[in-house]
Amino acid sequence: MKIRVKVNGHLFESDVEPRTLLVYYLRDELKLTGAHVGCDTTSCGACTVLFDGKAVKSCTVLAVQANGREVLTVEALDQEGQMHPLQTAFWEDHALQCGYCTPGMLMASYALLQKNPMPTEEEIREGLSGNICRCTGYMNIVKAVQSASRKMANETQESLEEVATSGTSTE
Amino acid sequence: MVNFSYSSNLQGSFERPDGVDKVTANLKFLTDLSFPNMLYGKILRSVYPHAKIISISAKNAEELPGVRAVITSKDVPGLNRFGLIFPDQPVLCEDRVRYVGDAVAAVAAETEEIAEKALQLIEVEYEPLPVIDDPEKALLPSAPQLHPDGNILHQASYQKGNVEEAFQTCDFIVEETYELPRQMHAYMETEGGVIVPEKDGRITVYAGTQHGYKDRFQLARILDIPESKIRVVSSPMGGSFGGKDELNIQPYGALLAIKTGCPVKIHQSRRESVRSGLKRHPMKITMKTGASRSGKILAHQVRIIADTGAYATLGPAVLDFAVEHAAGPYIIRNVHVEGVSVYTNNGVAGEFRGFGGNQVTFALEGQMDRLAAKLGICPMELRKRNLRKADDPGPVGQEIAPTDGAAQVLKAISQSLLLNNKEKREESTSQWKKTGIGVAIAMHGGGLGFGRLDPAGGRISLNEEGKIEISFGFEEFGQGLLSVIEQLAIKEIGCSSNDIKITIGDTDCVPSSGSSTASRGTSMVWHALQRMKGPFKKRLLEKASQCTGVPVDQLYLGPSGIWSCESKTEPLITYQQIAYETKDDPIQIETEFHFPTTPHSIPGGHYLYSFAACAARVEVDVLTGIVRVKNLEQSVAAGPVIYPTGYLGQIEGGSVMALGYTLLEEALMEKGKYVTENFDSYLIPTINDIPLSMNITAIEDLYEGDEYGPRGVGEIGTVAVAPAIVKAIYDAIGLWVTKLPVSREEIVKAVNQREMKEWLTTKL
Numbered sequence: 046m047k048i049r050v051k052v053n054g055h056l057f058e059s060d061v062e063p064r065t066l067l068v069y070y071l072r073d074e075l076k077l078t079g080a081h082v083g084c085d086t087t088s089c090g091a092c093t094v095l096f097d098g099k100a101v102k103s104c105t106v107l108a109v110q111a112n113g114r115e116v117l118t119v120e121a122l123d124q125e126g127q128m129h130p131l132q133t134a135f136w137e138d139h140a141l142q143c144g145y146c147t148p149g150m151l152m153a154s155y156a157l158l159q160k161n162p163m164p165t166e167e168e169i170r171e172g173l174s175g176n177i178c179r180c181t182g183y184m185n186i187v188k189a190v191q192s193a194s195r196k197m198a199n200e201t202q203e204s205l206e207e208v209a210t211s212g213t214s215t216e
Numbered sequence: 217m218v219n220f221s222y223s224s225n226l227q228g229s230f231e232r233p234d235g236v237d238k239v240t241a242n243l244k245f246l247t248d249l250s251f252p253n254m255l256y257g258k259i260l261r262s263v264y265p266h267a268k269i270i271s272i273s274a275k276n277a278e279e280l281p282g283v284r285a286v287i288t289s290k291d292v293p294g295l296n297r298f299g300l301i302f303p304d305q306p307v308l309c310e311d312r313v314r315y316v317g318d319a320v321a322a323v324a325a326e327t328e329e330i331a332e333k334a335l336q337l338i339e340v341e342y343e344p345l346p347v348i349d350d351p352e353k354a355l356l357p358s359a360p361q362l363h364p365d366g367n368i369l370h371q372a373s374y375q376k377g378n379v380e381e382a383f384q385t386c387d388f389i390v391e392e393t394y395e396l397p398r399q400m401h402a403y404m405e406t407e408g409g410v411i412v413p414e415k416d417g418r419i420t421v422y423a424g425t426q427h428g429y430k431d432r433f434q435l436a437r438i439l440d441i442p443e444s445k446i447r448v449v450s451s452p453m454g455g456s457f458g459g460k461d462e463l464n465i466q467p468y469g470a471l472l473a474i475k476t477g478c479p480v481k482i483h484q485s486r487r488e489s490v491r492s493g494l495k496r497h498p499m500k501i502t503m504k505t506g507a508s509r510s511g512k513i514l515a516h517q518v519r520i521i522a523d524t525g526a527y528a529t530l531g532p533a534v535l536d537f538a539v540e541h542a543a544g545p546y547i548i549r550n551v552h553v554e555g556v557s558v559y560t561n562n563g564v565a566g567e568f569r570g571f572g573g574n575q576v577t578f579a580l581e582g583q584m585d586r587l588a589a590k591l592g593i594c595p596m597e598l599r600k601r602n603l604r605k606a607d608d609p610g611p612v613g614q615e616i617a618p619t620d621g622a623a624q625v626l627k628a629i630s631q632s633l634l635l636n637n638k639e640k641r642e643e644s645t646s647q648w649k650k651t652g653i654g655v656a657i658a659m660h661g662g663g664l665g666f667g668r669l670d671p672a673g674g675r676i677s678l679n680e681e682g683k684i685e686i687s688f689g690f691e692e693f694g695q696g697l698l699s700v701i702e703q704l705a706i707k708e709i710g711c712s713s714n715d716i717k718i719t720i721g722d723t724d725c726v727p728s729s730g731s732s733t734a735s736r737g738t739s740m741v742w743h744a745l746q747r748m749k750g751p752f753k754k755r756l757l758e759k760a761s762q763c764t765g766v767p768v769d770q771l772y773l774g775p776s777g778i779w780s781c782e783s784k785t786e787p788l789i790t791y792q793q794i795a796y797e798t799k800d801d802p803i804q805i806e807t808e809f810h811f812p813t814t815p816h817s818i819p820g821g822h823y824l825y826s827f828a829a830c831a832a833r834v835e836v837d838v839l840t841g842i843v844r845v846k847n848l849e850q851s852v853a854a855g856p857v858i859y860p861t862g863y864l865g866q867i868e869g870g871s872v873m874a875l876g877y878t879l880l881e882e883a884l885m886e887k888g889k890y891v892t893e894n895f896d897s898y899l900i901p902t903i904n905d906i907p908l909s910m911n912i913t914a915i916e917d918l919y920e921g922d923e924y925g926p927r928g929v930g931e932i933g934t935v936a937v938a939p940a941i942v943k944a945i946y947d948a949i950g951l952w953v954t955k956l957p958v959s960r961e962e963i964v965k966a967v968n969q970r971e972m973k974e975w976l977t978t979k980l
């Protein structure tokens with residue numbers, strides 16, 4: 046079946062088997078191997094990507110369902126060699142060990158912060174409860190999301206101040 | 217409002233060298249790789265836990281378009297067996313299957329779907345045989361024999377004094393049987409990789425393992441080709457925890473790749489992984505422990521039955537470890553430990569973080585708490601009275617490196633926040649929730665132990681580009697070995713991280729370092745660098761002196777190159793320049809040595825030990841039986857900390873894995889078949905299950921004269937957690953749990969019993 050799907054800002058037209066799962070489409074067709082497969086039962090979250098802005102487990106979505114939709118994977122988090130604050134925080138706060146769960150954790154955290162830029166610790170735990178990490182014990186993952194959220198808030202603050210001082214307005 | 221807190225005395229963070237690639241997904245796991253003309257492999261595993269194979273017909277599968285090869289036992293050119301200690305597990309079964317993970321055939325096809333379809337077309341005729349699903353049944357004389365030498369894989373024992381006589385003199389005796397579950401490693405990346413036939417006739421095996429050279433050795437034996445024809449690339453990995461040390465998909469991938477001449481990728485699904493993969497040994501441990509009124513333990517009798525499943529792998533070594541640690545850090549005059557590891561038709565049990573220590577420590581610490589309750593003394597005090605002194609021999613009477621780690625961790629935990637914060641202790645969020653606190657300690661041997669091949673080694677060189685290249689035959693599976701190597705190199709050599717290139721996990725370019733197991737990696741890297749740094753620095757300095765005319769004693773290694781006492785802003789000569797000057801005779805130092813072992817010939821007896829004490833505070837919901845671990849603290853004595861965040865990560869991650877072991881995890885089997893086939897029924901801790909706070913303290917001081925440096929902490933953080941939690945449950949509701957994972961039903965039932973109600977009201 047033919048699909049047109051926007052992945053990380055690029056439009057792809059592909060011919061996929063109806064049974065192909067989105068995660069395998071991303072991994073095998075588009076060679077975006079950041080989304081990992083850790084289970085067959087929607088239980089682990091290693092395959093989490095953004096689907097029209099929402100965090101979904103890409104092992105539960107068919108590639109054909111992505112037709113006309115927009116998908117964002119971990120590969121698009123860093124912009125022009127600049128890591129996203131979440132990526133920096135996961136690295137600096139040691140929120141990863143083997144790193145297999147990390148892309149899914151990052152995408153779930155990304156979706157969480159988009160919805161709720163200053164989550165409480167309980168909200169972080171709630172937001173990431175669908176993502177399993179076997180290595181870290183999660184403590185540092187919570188810490189990383191907190192520090193990314195602080196950093197992002199500061200950045201927004203700074204850019205607002207910049208805007209205010211330069212007297213220009215943005216669209 | 218819930219309060220969360222994290223703290224530790226470990227300060228200083230160094231970012232992992234592999235961190236950026238992991239957060240940007242630039243890092244490719246071996247299961248992420250793909251190659252031109254790559255085929256997909258699938259393995260057909262037995263439908264019966266125990267059966268005779270009457271016939272296998274692959275004809276229909278072979279004829280399916282897109283199928284490129286089907287292999288059965290006839291296609292194995294060399295030894296059709298594997299196993300880390302002795303090879304008894306068939307690569308492809310000939311005439312009999314002994315567990316549901318046994319492989320009978322494998323397929324390579326153009327797509328994974330075709331390969332899967334082909335598996336369904338392979339016709340295997342079985343004659344089911346009686347299933348032994350319980351190790352005690354396997355020991356009955358009437359039980360069918362699973363292997364030529366019977367159903368006993370291994371027996372081990374230790375005896376000193378006379379327990380029978382000593383029990384006569386005891387004022388108090390506690391006897392209990394503890395049951396420990398089959399825990400799954402649940403590494404997030406299931407077994408997999410790609411095996412590539414190379415143009416020069418060699419093959420490259422890109423598949424995770426904890427000991428590349430050992431895989432190469434085992435594969436050469438199976439494929440009947442020289443080891444030099446095999447390259448094993450074994451890093452990075454999405455977790456292992458001991459579970460990928462044994463061969464898994466490698467032989468099938470290799471046989472199929474050789475047969476088809478194409479790269480073959482196999483990546484097991486979680487279901488396949490559960491079915492075929494190793495697990496922690498389920499054990500039934502009976503302990504009888506007696507003490508005098510004054511709290512001196514006089515006798516300790518232990519019987520261990522381990523369910524090792526269908527094949528040996530590291531089963532014998534796990535049992536030896538359990539026997540060795542059965543009296544742990546306590547000095548008891550009369551001890552008798554007997555262990556037996558038994559073949560069954562259950563899933564294969566093997567290496568798993570903690571290596572048999574978790575099971576016996578759960579039982580041993582349970583005994584200590586029960587005895588203390590009977591004696592009416594503080595459980596910490598009972599432990600203290602019986603604890604080893606620095607110069608005492610090891611747990612099986614062997615000479616060990618003197619250590620007071622046991623006393624240190626006990627002291628540290630008694631000063632912990634959790635045990636000193638009365639307020640927190642009493643706090644309970646509802647009348648149906650009871651809180652309690654428990655403490656346990658653990659002693660854990662590092663390395664493989666006496667009589668085991670436990671070689672180590674490393675290499676350091678100045679490569680052509682002027683990088684200080686440090687190579688070890690170890691693997692990175694998340695534990696942070698790369699950071700440890702980097703930090704140690706910076707410290708010992710004096711260079712900066714930019715000057716270093718680390719090479720691991722590739723048999724074509726690393727020296728043999730032994731396995732990345734048994735908490736030995738950090739320790740062996742340190743030892744290797746101690747041996748290599750002197751000669752390496754000497755050669756660099758001599759060359760630098762030759763080139764610059766400055767005497768050696770005024771030179772030292774620093775960032776980017778060799779500095780003189782006078783040079784302030786830049787090195788006198790850079791590493792690149794020295795590399796250029798030495799291109800005809802490159803500077804390279806290699807070392808080979810053995811992990812330090814006890815001189816006493818006790819199979820598997822250890823020489824270096826680490827210690828941990830754990831305090832846990834739980835909240836038990838008496839209506840639902842749900843146990844929440846609210847706070848967890850650990851004190852760890854494992855020598856100097858090389859990489860603080862990595863150290864913390866090992867203890868925190870280990871604690872949570874052990875929390876899962878205590879409260880959630882069990883790979884249930886019924887009649888030899890898995891009931892929990894995936895993460896929907898095999899539950900591992902999520903972010904919602906972890907404590908609100910964890911506090912880790914590291915005791916870095918080694919005992920006077922101890923020159924063995926840092927010990928690894930991959931395992932120690934997992935050992936004392938279960939007994940601490942279970943004691944906390946007793947503290948909360950007065951129930952002694954003997955079986956893990958803790959059953960909610962058991963709690964609710966116990967609470968409903970009259971005596972328990974009384975206990976609860978008196979507690980209130």
Ligand code: FES
Binds near residue numbers: 087092093
């Ligand atoms: S692979 Fe998608 S949730 Fe586990």
Ligand code: FES
Binds near residue numbers: 146178
């Ligand atoms: S870092 Fe290994 S699973 Fe999360």
